[in-house]
Amino acid sequence: MELNAGAGGNGSHKTASERDEVAALESLQFTDEIRRLMSAPGGDNASSFTALLELPAPQAVQLIQSPDSAKLIAAPAPAPAPNVDDFRGSFQFPFNCGLIDRAARFSVFAGDGNINGNNKSNSPEPTSYNSSASLQKPVKNEPAETESSQPLVSDPTVENRSIKRKDREKVKGSSKKSKTSAKESSEDAEKLPYVHVRARRGQATDSHSLAERARREKINARMKLLQDLVPGCSKISGTALVLDEIINHVQSLQRQVEFLSMRLAAVNPRIDFNLDSVFTAESGSLMDSNFSGMVIPMMWPEVQLNGNRQQYPQQLHLDAFQQPVSGREEVCNSYLTPENSLLSYDSSGNSASLHSNQLKMEL
């Protein structure tokens, strides 16, 4: 099973639904195995059974703790929302053991409605199977990932604990139910290398709905990213309105591109921005040096150069920098100095981008 799990972990998000189904199937197989395991000690006396069970309960808690913690440390969270998932996982972990402790001490662990209906101690297996089905799946799936020895040790003890609770037959009121339901809903989706989704209370646990839910959550995570990207979208709730905003944004950006290209076409009679001069004036040294050298002649095609100081309010120090355009620099020193300063601004870096500096100044 671990092999399958490992292989399934490498797939893309397209196979997520398949992975979910595989995981669900694995969990079902596992429950059968557990049932078989349980049928062996099923003939014991109730008293000796509970005596047996008193001991392993806290150990079982510890065992459950350790795969949890190992899982949390080892599992690389998938790309969509790593912070949220880790956080959720870490949340669930103290919750888990505290509640298990309490439930172990007190009474029936009311996972489903079937358990309350079936309170006989003679039939622990199917009822405990029902009761622990929802708990078992995540518990089983966690150990299945990390170590192979642990599941067989921890799961029977958990199972036995649930049987013990069944045997006591104390049905608490709605408080217990609400606690367990809260616990269930708080730890619903564990994001592991491949997705394990815990069934919420009252929800279907078949593979299709699980896969559907995993897909939904993926989509929601990406929608959140989009909301953060598009300005003014974070306040809006509701997918349709958010999509509206996104569409508007994309359309406005596309229109801006059109408009700017029209503007550029209007400025220059020739579209190559007078790069012929670049080719004629220099050698290939231009290309390997910062290509901002290309940009400089681009800026002044056929223009009288006055000291345009307004465009570049910042005047940094004038450094000695190699002049790619040797012929033109005498034309206007005052104009060159902003260029100079911009380039010397990050001459220490790799290929200096005049452009990035320009942007920094304009922004």
Added chain:
Amino acid sequence: MCPHTSLKQQFLKKWIMGLQRCSFSKKNMSILERKKTIKLSADIAMASARNGTTRWSRALISNASKDGSDNRLVQQILGPDSNTPAATTTNKAGTRRASVCKKIVKRSHQIRRRRRKCVAAAPVKAVTSSISEHLVRKRRQVLKTLIPGGEFMDEICLIEETLDYITSLRVQVDVMRSVASACFSQS
């Protein structure tokens, strides 16, 4: 926009090199042709900056290289590394047929679903949720038309491609704006 600096540099470099290449073909162009060339070279530069990692970039390049008149331009712009357009055009033909079939099947499903809903007395909640689903679906359709190559993507892909496309568009707009303002400051 500090994190996008390298992308901007890359885009600018490719754009200018592309413009150089196409300027050698014609000397006198009308303003509309110039604008078209500028925009085209900018788009191609943006798409090639992604190196074929995203679908919208591949779709953009293959769209541009499909038309006969632009094809030469695209080949010139892309230069020696122009093996991607040929592959993607053939891909597109196959997927287009598949997508058309998919659309027909989807529409028939929708019609069947609508008929079933009319027959069964749907409760109010189902009706409102179906309305919201309908709205979302419509908007998703619009988004698919906006993003190049969007009709062939499913939901998850569509949202990821939108993210990437928006950032690339922003970079493009910033670069073009600063170039245009620099040019205008001289005149």
